[in-house]
Amino acid sequence: MEYKELGSTGVKLPEIGLGTWQYRGGIEPLRKGIALGAFVIDTAEMYGTEEAVGEAIRSQRDQVFIATKVSGNHLRYDDVIKAAQQSLKRLGVNYVDLYQIHWPDPGVPIRETMRAMETLVDEGKVKFIGVSNFYLRNLEEAQACMTKYRIVSNQVKYSLLQRGIEEDMLPYCQKNQVTIIAYSPIGRGELTSKPLLRQRGAFNILQNIAQQTGKTMAQVALNWCITKPHVIAIPKSDRTERVVENCQASGWKLSKEQLAALDRAFQ
Numbered sequence: 001m002e003y004k005e006l007g008s009t010g011v012k013l014p015e016i017g018l019g020t021w022q023y024r025g026g027i028e029p030l031r032k033g034i035a036l037g038a039f040v041i042d043t044a045e046m047y048g049t050e051e052a053v054g055e056a057i058r059s060q061r062d063q064v065f066i067a068t069k070v071s072g073n074h075l076r077y078d079d080v081i082k083a084a085q086q087s088l089k090r091l092g093v094n095y096v097d098l099y100q101i102h103w104p105d106p107g108v109p110i111r112e113t114m115r116a117m118e119t120l121v122d123e124g125k126v127k128f129i130g131v132s133n134f135y136l137r138n139l140e141e142a143q144a145c146m147t148k149y150r151i152v153s154n155q156v157k158y159s160l161l162q163r164g165i166e167e168d169m170l171p172y173c174q175k176n177q178v179t180i181i182a183y184s185p186i187g188r189g190e191l192t193s194k195p196l197l198r199q200r201g202a203f204n205i206l207q208n209i210a211q212q213t214g215k216t217m218a219q220v221a222l223n224w225c226i227t228k229p230h231v232i233a234i235p236k237s238d239r240t241e242r243v244v245e246n247c248q249a250s251g252w253k254l255s256k257e258q259l260a261a262l263d264r265a266f267q
């Protein structure tokens, strides 16, 4: 497993972490992932998986990096504080490593939300502040409201199938040292299954590169993602053997030609 710095914090995170949206795999797949170095676990108050994560990490809290999220419906000051307390309780921990705003709410002044996020850091309940599904203007606005801390990450949809962030968000984050946490990095499984007719050409290229490298399509898709500076990916799987497969997407490199072929095929 290879590692990347979280924002400009000096903290190193594995380039593959463990997603838990709709996760029903129990303890084993998460523990296997942690054992393989994928010690970032992503959850959210709205996923209903915080208890399962808490159970999986119970005996090794200090070895994992827990990222959870406050729902975009809870962004008033008091609601953020309450949501964090409830997440800590469900996880069974006294702090989370990364607390992310799940999505922005234009109905709540962002200054109020960020004040609550900073309070949580001051109280030791949160180590780092992140956001999710923020456009560039949301990110800049949120950062401008903060008085003490920096936003270390933006969790956004990013894969061969969803490359919208390459226009402005990715270059901005690379320049300003904000980590991109890529969600749905294997297109919710789509990148490994039978393609739609219109995508067949692109999928053939993905499949050929998988054959050339001796890797699976999921591993090639993940490797393409984490090749980008400042990007880590958090695939989700309920199955231990797939968690192992996904972790093995790190630690090797696609060639320049293979990356260029994928870039051309999945535009």
Ligand SMILES: NC(=O)c1ccc[n+]([C@@H]2O[C@H](COP(=O)([O-])OP(=O)(O)OC[C@H]3O[C@@H](n4cnc5c(N)ncnc54)[C@H](OP(=O)(O)O)[C@@H]3O)[C@@H](O)[C@H]2O)c1
Binding pocket: 018, 019, 020, 021, 022, 042, 043, 102, 132, 133, 155, 156, 182, 183, 184, 185, 186, 187, 188, 189, 190, 192, 218, 219, 234, 235, 236, 237, 238, 239, 242, 243, 245, 246
């Ligand atoms: N911030 C947000 O708004 C947001 C939104 C969506 C997701 N997320 C986060 O990102 C994580 C990952 O995204 P995601 O769950 O949407 O999509 P994903 O990780 O791209 O894909 C998950 C799907 O792919 C399958 N899969 C996993 N590994 C595989 C492999 N090696 N080969 C074939 N199929 C494989 C899984 O099935 P099995 O489980 O059966 O293996 C599951 O159906 C989430 O769990 C969540 O933590 C965040």
